[in-house]
Amino acid sequence: MPSITYRKALNDALAEELERDENVVIIGEEVAEYNGAYKVTEGLHARFGDKRVVDAPISEAGFIGMGIGASMLGVRPVMELMFWSFAYVAFDQIINNAASVRYMAGGTINCPIVIRGPANGGTNVGATHSHTPENFIANTPGLKVVCPATAYDAKGLMKTAIRDNDPVYVMENTLLYGQKWEVPEEEYTIPLGVADIKKEGSDITLIAHGRAVITSLEAARILEEEDGIKAEVVDLRSIRPLDEAAIVKSIQKTNRAVIVEENKPFCGVGAQIASLLQYQAFDYLDAPIERVSAIDAPQIYAKPLEDFQIPDASRVVAAARRIL
Amino acid sequence: MTYRSFSFVLNVFLNLSAYTVTTAKSTNKKKTVARKKTGKASSGPDINASLSPEEKRELYRTMVRIRRFEERSLKSYTQEGKIGGFLHLYIGQESVAVGSVSLMEENDHVITAYRDHGHALAVGMTMKECMAELYGRATGCSKGKGGSMHFFAPDKRYWGGHGIVGGQTPLGAGLAYALKYKGLKGCCLCYLGDGAVNQGAYHESLNLAALWNLPVVYIIENNHYSMGTSQKRSSAGAPLAKRAEGYDMDWEVVDGSHIYNVRKACDVAMKRAREESRPSILEIQTYRYRGHSVADANDKKYRTKEEIQKYMNERDPINVFKQTLLEEKVLTEEDADQISKEARDEANESADFANESPYLDKEEILTDVYWESDNDRDEIQKGRIFFNDDF
Incomplete structure (x- = not known):
């Protein structure tokens, strides 16, 4: 079994899902031409083009809210936050809109959005860039929260998250991006809610x-x-x-x-x-x-x-x- | 008659001449931006010329139905105690929702803020499902889970009903993004109030819409008060739609007292969206007679009774349209009375219906939270997703 980095595992998951479903689109700051601030989306723009991998301006509330709106019409946006610490400027969208829209519509709307990015401290960048919001995101009914620890889990959970019909927020870790684990070459997914x-x-x-x-x-x-x-x-x-x-x-x-x-x-x-x-x-x-x-x-x-x-x-x- | 009084009234609130000067200046600087004078109807073919008498009467009927519905809901709230929470009435603004929605085509979508009853009825939701939602009943459009601020009807391409000021504006861009992504020729009408123009999410949305050529029409329903704060006390620069120029977007200020003006401006903006995939901002001048919500002190606090009365007398969109239809001999006084009576009866029936409808069972609190838990969850996911030990 080949050994690949956590970063590559995520990259593979994104590529496989872009390949599988034409409604999957990756949107975020520096995800396309820059190849990702942490290189998680490296090569995807070159391979899938402008429509599927989209550089967003620095407007987290705007582009995440836009993704939520698009998801209501059947697009499956995978939104990158350069850091989950930046989620706070988009909190109304992340908490109010994504989590509540299905409920307030009496179950007539789905919001199949993924928001992903690193959520960790330990990188010597001070308080504003080191948040780990899994606890208070998970406090919100309507949302799902995933925190993979290995490359194997990152890939399998990411693929499941993208296929999920509810909002799934994936919290990665920059300190793990470069670490390697064994990951099978054949396709697999990991269900949410299984330790x-x-x-x-x-x-x-x-x-x-x-x-x-x-x-x-x-x-x-x-x-x-x-x-x-x-x-x-x-x-x-x-x-x-x-x-x-x-x-x-x-x-x-x-x-x-x-x-x-x-x-x-x-x-x-x-x-x-x-x-x-x-x-x-x-x-x-x-x-x-x-x-x-x-x-x-x-x-x-x-x-x-x-x-x-x-x-x-x-x-x-x-x-x-x-x-x- | 309306147009004469219009310029006077607008000058009271907005100092119109200043706008005209400002827009004219920018004409020289930017060629790509359409500049329209405030209060003048859009150029181009008159979309209203092709309306049949029956279509005109239907527009009128829908406006009257909205007003009677709102009046009945107010009674349910204040006199009967049947509605709780917030109730933001659309009375005075009917021409905006009815005029714009009347131009919707099969791939056009609607999303609005919390003053959402008018748009709901305009897209064809029934008074019964709307009133029942206000009553919190299982027969409501959202089964009593949404309430006044959160009406939804995705089958009618009506995506809410959003409670946080400006929070729906990125979603509107997203609906337009999805249309474009799927190669559909349509547009999204995204309404907001004049208070929402100062929210960051709105400006982020404008930038995205213009940057990515999204087919969205932002319609500012400018009733001049963000709750109890007048436009003059809350917003720098005017008109509000002019902020579009910073994003290289087309914009126009429209006298909303006449539904023909609304339709004419919307037609241009909606075609621009559908055919050129370009966004626009329309600032439609309107007025609400009631408070921000029913609980608001209204004329006891931040404006005078005389000001409200002046609007009612001179610019009421239903009266203004009625006068036009009478002059056009499309409507008689008897027709108007009949339409009003039918709308009142319909509103009363909807209140009776709501009152007789049950609430959801308590178990239903936990449905509609996740698609997964509503859809044969055992085969899909595992783990616990709801966390009460006693429920």
Whole structure:
């Protein structure tokens, strides 16, 4: 099986879906002639032309709203946000219009739009460019949120997102774009709402999404080497829909949970999962649930401090040791 | 009669002579922009000349139906307590929706803001489904899930009904984008109020529409007040449509008191959209007699009773059109009375219908949220998508 980057996996997914469905159109800042600010759309404009891959002016509210309107008439826009941090200038479109239009129309309208782009800190760019909005996007009924952690997942989830008839928001990670994973050459898709056990274990469960999955895998390796502890790593892959059954099943086996996310803690995804576990797995828990999140301040610029602000393996290991 | 009073009234609000000077100046600078004088009918063939007497009476009837519907909904709200929330009435603006929608062809689409009842009736939605929506009932156009600000009828190419000021303007560009993408010859009529022209999303939409040659017609229904703030206190520069020049778009200011003016200007802009795939801005001067919403203090706060009365007396679009039809001998006073009575009866019936209609069952709160959960979800996706433990 060939090993390709997370970036290439996304690129392949976009190309395959452009090829498959003539209604798929990619729109965003610098996606066409510039080949993508992070090269995710590299080569697509040359291959598919002006109609299918479109450079937008810097007008997130305008072009995302336009995509929502076009989707109501059956176009399937895949909108790139150069950073999810820029979503906030388009929030009315992203939250009010995309999420609510079907409901307010009594189910007579579909909004098959994908909005994708990186949503991560850790890149030494300060507070405005380092947001991770999966928690409050997922708070909005009508929207779906996907946070792939590997190239394999990125490709399979992206293809599903594009085929989905509801708005699906895909949150990628610039720190993962250049990393490689094995990805099969034959076509595949991954359904939303299905978690993946990235590593099996029996002593404690590390629950994560996005790059925090990679951090958790490293933490699991350390726990095994230094403590002889077998940690299970559950990758949520999609936040909404959420694979609650997989989470509960793992806790029933290990009886201990550490929830890891690169988001800030208050009302984060971890809070939702902690609520789930106390409700559905109360009798299986042998220790309090631990949460590891970004340090609760705006993202700091200074590199060494930001590296500490975002959870690393040592913080996950420390949290695990507190409840073992 | 209307035209004489029109210039006086507009001067009160808008200082018209200043506009003419400004537009004339820009004529020398930009050749690509069409410049039309305010208040004058569009050049080109008169689209109204080909209207049959029956078509004229139908335009009149639709305007009257909108007014009677709005009056009945006001009664349901204030006297009967049957409607809650916000209720933004279209009374006084009927010529705009009826005139523009009357020119729609098979690939033309409509999207508007929250003062959306008039457009809904103009595209052919029934009073019953609209009134029932105001009452929040299952028989409403959106089954009671949308409310006054959120009427929808995609089968009639009517895409809402949008509650956030200016929020529909990118969607309008998107409907036009989809038409162009699919190679269909049509246009999108995207309405907004005069308050929406200061929203960023609107300006982003104008740029996209002009940059990408989208067949959209932005229709500013200028009733001169964004809620309680007059145009003079909210918007720099005038006329509002002139901002189109910054985006190299065609624009025109139209006296909306006569439906013929509305139709004439819309015909030009809609043909430009369909045939040249070029966007336009039409600023249609109109007036609302009621408050921004029913709950608004109106003449107790930000304008005088005399001002409202003056519009009612001199520029009411229904009266103005009625006078024309009487002069054209297309309509008699008896016809007009009959049309009004039928519209009132229809509105009363719609209120009775709404009142007798049930609400949705509570379980229906969770339908129409996702296409997926409404369509045999087990075969498509997995995972939990709704998160109440007690429902």
